[in-house]
Amino acid sequence: MSSFTVTRRVEIDAAHRIPDHGSRCRHLHGHRYVVEAACGNPSLQEAGEERGMVLDFGFLKEEMLAVIDAPCDHGLLLSVDDHVMLALLAGGSDRPEAWLEGLRERVAGQGYAEGRDPALGGKLYLVPGPPTAEVLARHWYERLAPRVHARSRGNAALLAVTVWETPNCWARYQP
Protein backbone atom coordinates (compact mmCIF):
# COMPACT_ATOMS: atom_id res chain seq x y z
CA MET A 1 0.00 0.00 0.00
CA SER A 2 1.36 3.41 -0.89
CA SER A 3 1.52 6.25 1.57
CA PHE A 4 2.73 9.82 1.71
CA THR A 5 4.73 11.57 4.41
CA VAL A 6 5.38 15.29 4.83
CA THR A 7 7.83 16.74 7.34
CA ARG A 8 8.13 20.24 8.74
CA ARG A 9 11.03 21.62 10.76
CA VAL A 10 11.15 24.45 13.30
CA GLU A 11 14.16 25.65 15.27
CA ILE A 12 14.28 27.23 18.70
CA ASP A 13 16.94 28.35 21.15
CA ALA A 14 16.38 27.17 24.69
CA ALA A 15 18.20 26.37 27.91
CA HIS A 16 17.83 23.21 29.93
CA ARG A 17 19.65 20.92 32.30
CA ILE A 18 19.44 17.22 33.14
CA PRO A 19 19.44 17.27 36.96
CA ASP A 20 20.46 13.62 37.45
CA HIS A 21 23.15 13.57 34.78
CA GLY A 22 26.53 12.46 36.06
CA SER A 23 28.52 14.85 33.92
CA ARG A 24 28.32 18.28 32.31
CA CYS A 25 24.67 18.06 31.21
CA ARG A 26 23.56 18.67 34.81
CA HIS A 27 24.75 22.24 34.38
CA LEU A 28 22.45 24.83 32.84
CA HIS A 29 23.26 25.09 29.12
CA GLY A 30 21.61 25.93 25.84
CA HIS A 31 20.82 24.28 22.52
CA ARG A 32 19.65 25.33 19.11
CA TYR A 33 16.91 22.70 19.09
CA VAL A 34 15.70 21.44 15.73
CA VAL A 35 12.28 19.82 15.89
CA GLU A 36 10.82 17.87 12.99
CA ALA A 37 7.23 16.64 12.78
CA ALA A 38 6.41 13.95 10.21
CA CYS A 39 2.79 13.51 9.15
CA GLY A 40 1.34 10.74 7.05
CA ASN A 41 -1.71 10.00 5.00
CA PRO A 42 -2.33 6.87 2.92
CA SER A 43 -3.77 9.04 0.17
CA LEU A 44 -3.73 12.69 -0.76
CA GLN A 45 -6.64 14.94 0.07
CA GLU A 46 -9.11 15.08 -2.79
CA ALA A 47 -10.95 18.36 -2.29
CA GLY A 48 -10.59 21.85 -0.93
CA GLU A 49 -7.49 23.98 -0.58
CA GLU A 50 -5.43 20.98 0.56
CA ARG A 51 -6.22 18.98 -2.58
CA GLY A 52 -3.11 16.99 -3.53
CA MET A 53 -1.57 17.36 -0.04
CA VAL A 54 -1.14 15.20 3.07
CA LEU A 55 -1.51 18.38 5.12
CA ASP A 56 -0.64 21.96 4.22
CA PHE A 57 2.93 22.72 5.34
CA GLY A 58 1.62 26.10 6.46
CA PHE A 59 -0.96 24.54 8.79
CA LEU A 60 1.72 22.28 10.28
CA LYS A 61 4.01 25.27 10.77
CA GLU A 62 1.29 27.22 12.59
CA GLU A 63 0.64 24.33 14.97
CA MET A 64 4.35 23.76 15.64
CA LEU A 65 4.91 27.46 16.31
CA ALA A 66 1.97 27.50 18.74
CA VAL A 67 3.08 24.42 20.67
CA ILE A 68 6.89 24.68 20.46
CA ASP A 69 8.11 28.13 19.44
CA ALA A 70 5.69 30.40 21.33
CA PRO A 71 6.13 28.84 24.78
CA CYS A 72 9.75 27.61 24.49
CA ASP A 73 11.88 29.77 22.16
CA HIS A 74 14.47 31.63 24.27
CA GLY A 75 12.96 29.85 27.24
CA LEU A 76 14.06 27.60 30.05
CA LEU A 77 12.97 23.95 29.80
CA LEU A 78 12.96 22.21 33.16
CA SER A 79 11.68 19.13 34.91
CA VAL A 80 8.92 19.79 37.42
CA ASP A 81 11.16 17.79 39.80
CA ASP A 82 14.13 20.15 39.36
CA HIS A 83 13.85 21.48 42.91
CA VAL A 84 17.15 23.35 42.79
CA MET A 85 16.32 25.48 39.76
CA LEU A 86 12.71 25.99 40.78
CA ALA A 87 13.72 27.14 44.26
CA LEU A 88 16.03 29.73 42.69
CA LEU A 89 13.31 31.03 40.40
CA ALA A 90 10.67 30.96 43.14
CA GLY A 91 12.82 33.47 45.03
CA GLY A 92 11.42 36.15 42.73
CA SER A 93 7.85 35.45 43.80
CA ASP A 94 5.92 37.08 46.67
CA ARG A 95 4.32 33.69 47.32
CA PRO A 96 6.93 31.10 46.29
CA GLU A 97 5.09 28.06 47.68
CA ALA A 98 1.85 28.98 45.94
CA TRP A 99 3.74 29.56 42.68
CA LEU A 100 5.42 26.17 42.92
CA GLU A 101 2.19 24.42 43.84
CA GLY A 102 0.44 25.99 40.85
CA LEU A 103 3.14 24.67 38.53
CA ARG A 104 2.95 21.17 40.00
CA GLU A 105 -0.83 21.13 39.61
CA ARG A 106 -0.64 22.17 35.96
CA VAL A 107 2.00 19.56 35.11
CA ALA A 108 -0.02 16.87 36.90
CA GLY A 109 -3.24 17.94 35.17
CA GLN A 110 -2.20 18.69 31.59
CA GLY A 111 1.33 17.25 31.28
CA TYR A 112 3.19 20.57 31.19
CA ALA A 113 3.22 24.11 32.57
CA GLU A 114 4.15 27.23 30.62
CA GLY A 115 4.54 30.81 31.71
CA ARG A 116 7.05 33.36 32.98
CA ASP A 117 9.39 32.80 35.86
CA PRO A 118 9.11 35.36 38.65
CA ALA A 119 12.86 35.89 39.04
CA LEU A 120 14.03 36.73 35.52
CA GLY A 121 10.71 37.18 33.74
CA GLY A 122 11.73 34.73 31.01
CA LYS A 123 9.76 31.90 29.47
CA LEU A 124 9.59 28.84 31.68
CA TYR A 125 8.33 25.48 30.38
CA LEU A 126 8.02 22.50 32.69
CA VAL A 127 7.67 18.85 31.69
CA PRO A 128 7.05 15.83 33.93
CA GLY A 129 10.54 14.34 33.55
CA PRO A 130 14.11 15.38 32.74
CA PRO A 131 14.06 17.52 29.57
CA THR A 132 16.09 15.13 27.46
CA ALA A 133 15.68 15.02 23.70
CA GLU A 134 13.63 11.82 24.16
CA VAL A 135 11.25 13.32 26.73
CA LEU A 136 10.79 16.48 24.66
CA ALA A 137 10.13 14.46 21.49
CA ARG A 138 7.40 12.46 23.23
CA HIS A 139 5.96 15.55 24.89
CA TRP A 140 5.75 17.57 21.67
CA TYR A 141 4.33 14.53 19.87
CA GLU A 142 1.53 14.30 22.43
CA ARG A 143 0.71 17.99 22.12
CA LEU A 144 0.90 18.10 18.33
CA ALA A 145 -0.92 14.87 17.41
CA PRO A 146 -4.48 16.08 18.14
CA ARG A 147 -3.78 19.38 16.37
CA VAL A 148 -2.60 17.59 13.22
CA HIS A 149 -5.71 15.42 13.29
CA ALA A 150 -8.01 18.41 13.71
CA ARG A 151 -6.21 20.66 11.25
CA SER A 152 -6.44 18.04 8.49
CA ARG A 153 -10.09 17.30 9.33
CA GLY A 154 -9.11 13.81 10.36
CA ASN A 155 -7.20 13.04 7.18
CA ALA A 156 -3.56 13.13 8.36
CA ALA A 157 -1.83 11.63 11.38
CA LEU A 158 1.31 12.71 13.17
CA LEU A 159 3.77 9.83 12.70
CA ALA A 160 6.84 10.97 14.62
CA VAL A 161 8.58 13.90 16.26
CA THR A 162 12.36 14.16 16.07
CA VAL A 163 14.34 16.48 18.35
CA TRP A 164 17.92 17.43 17.50
CA GLU A 165 19.90 18.69 20.51
CA THR A 166 23.11 19.17 18.57
CA PRO A 167 23.93 18.67 14.89
CA ASN A 168 25.09 15.16 15.87
CA CYS A 169 22.55 14.01 18.49
CA TRP A 170 18.85 13.42 17.98
CA ALA A 171 15.98 11.43 19.45
CA ARG A 172 12.73 10.38 17.81
CA TYR A 173 9.36 9.49 19.34
CA GLN A 174 7.19 7.35 17.11
CA PRO A 175 4.41 5.51 18.95
Ligand SMILES: Nc1nc2c(c(=O)[nH]1)N=C([C@H](O)[C@H](O)COP(=O)(O)OP(=O)(O)OP(=O)(O)O)CN2
Ligand atom coordinates in the same frame (compact mmCIF):
# COMPACT_ATOMS: atom_id res chain seq x y z
N1 LIG B 1 20.09 9.99 25.14
C1 LIG B 1 20.41 11.26 25.54
N2 LIG B 1 21.66 11.51 25.96
C2 LIG B 1 21.99 12.79 26.31
C3 LIG B 1 21.05 13.83 26.23
C4 LIG B 1 19.73 13.52 25.80
O1 LIG B 1 18.85 14.37 25.72
N3 LIG B 1 19.46 12.23 25.46
N4 LIG B 1 21.44 15.10 26.55
C5 LIG B 1 22.67 15.41 26.90
C6 LIG B 1 23.09 16.84 27.11
O2 LIG B 1 21.96 17.69 27.16
C7 LIG B 1 24.15 17.42 26.10
O3 LIG B 1 23.93 18.81 25.83
C8 LIG B 1 24.24 16.81 24.77
O4 LIG B 1 25.12 15.73 24.80
P1 LIG B 1 26.71 15.72 24.63
O5 LIG B 1 27.10 14.32 24.43
O6 LIG B 1 27.36 16.48 25.70
O7 LIG B 1 26.83 16.50 23.29
P2 LIG B 1 28.08 17.28 22.67
O8 LIG B 1 28.12 18.66 23.16
O9 LIG B 1 29.30 16.45 22.82
O10 LIG B 1 27.59 17.26 21.16
P3 LIG B 1 28.37 17.57 19.84
O11 LIG B 1 27.35 17.48 18.76
O12 LIG B 1 29.43 16.52 19.71
O13 LIG B 1 28.93 18.94 20.02
C9 LIG B 1 23.68 14.36 27.11
N5 LIG B 1 23.25 13.05 26.74
